[in-house]
Amino acid sequence: MHSDPRQFAVANPFRQEVEEWQREAAIVTRDLVRVFGQKVAVNHLNLVVKRGEFFGFLGPNGAGKSTTIKMMVGLLRPTTGRVWVAGVDVWREPLQARRLMGVLPEQLNLYERLTGREFLTFTGHMYELPKGEIERRSSELLRLLALEEDADKLIIDYSVGMRKKIALAAALIHNPQVLFLDEPFEGIDPVSSRVIRDILQDLTRRGTTIFFSSHIMELVERLCSRVGIINQGVLVAEGTLQELRARASGTGDMPRDATLEDIFLNVIGVRNEEHNLSWLE
Numbered sequence: 001m002h003s004d005p006r007q008f009a010v011a012n013p014f015r016q017e018v019e020e021w022q023r024e025a026a027i028v029t030r031d032l033v034r035v036f037g038q039k040v041a042v043n044h045l046n047l048v049v050k051r052g053e054f055f056g057f058l059g060p061n062g063a064g065k066s067t068t069i070k071m072m073v074g075l076l077r078p079t080t081g082r083v084w085v086a087g088v089d090v091w092r093e094p095l096q097a098r099r100l101m102g103v104l105p106e107q108l109n110l111y112e113r114l115t116g117r118e119f120l121t122f123t124g125h126m127y128e129l130p131k132g133e134i135e136r137r138s139s140e141l142l143r144l145l146a147l148e149e150d151a152d153k154l155i156i157d158y159s160v161g162m163r164k165k166i167a168l169a170a171a172l173i174h175n176p177q178v179l180f181l182d183e184p185f186e187g188i189d190p191v192s193s194r195v196i197r198d199i200l201q202d203l204t205r206r207g208t209t210i211f212f213s214s215h216i217m218e219l220v221e222r223l224c225s226r227v228g229i230i231n232q233g234v235l236v237a238e239g240t241l242q243e244l245r246a247r248a249s250g251t252g253d254m255p256r257d258a259t260l261e262d263i264f265l266n267v268i269g270v271r272n273e274e275h276n277l278s279w280l281e
């Protein structure tokens, strides 16, 4: 181990090259670890997400998805390891990193006593956007996300889906380079779900990188250019859907037209067994 970075620079002749691809990538994690007591929630995660990718992050309940996202966005300090977003070290230059990213966390931390519109205005000011621009972007986001009618209602009176949508609007208002979304479609109705999908696809076409976690396999299959699967804190598969399919069918376990759900269940080791309650006759 090289604890002194200068020592590392001398010892590692590839350092410059490494730093170059780090700058070019949208997200890089190196040996990311998070331990809670005896529990290793994330175990030496090494991941590279390229700019403009729509990356789906999958895993069963408790696999480590939210913990990973929290470490990536600066909400939870890693036990060890490092994270770069758009070339910026998230834990060494947190303010600079925050400007480049939009975040929809799992647990929404909203200002309940503000109206939806006030919350967007507040967020826009935080990112030092000009007043006129904040108004323009807020109105457009509220209209697109069908929140116009409730824009002047307090957030405390919003439904689960409305809260998610206003949080998403706040994550988008500064036009971030990298967007982190933890379960963005949970609690969202089909109409808004379609709108959000369209917005996200448009964003990636314009070069935004999206890293999102979801349990909705069909959506991930439809939207994502690449997928990572985490199980018990370990990244167990990663690639395009075609690559994952080819790998799985190469082992003889999967048909060539396997769905993402088939691949997911196979990778995390769920066999095709009957699941019945013994006491139901």
Ligand SMILES: Nc1ncnc2c1ncn2[C@@H]1O[C@H](COP(=O)(O)OP(=O)(O)OP(=O)(O)O)[C@@H](O)[C@H]1O
Pocket (backbone or CB within 6 Å): 036, 039, 041, 059, 060, 061, 062, 063, 064, 065, 066, 067, 068
């Ligand atoms: N603050 C915490 N204190 C202790 N343990 C935690 C804490 N946060 C997460 N964990 C544990 O870390 C593991 C990973 O949790 P995490 O929330 O990252 O999973 P997840 O993949 O997002 O799950 P889900 O799909 O259910 O949201 C779990 O075992 C969880 O109990």
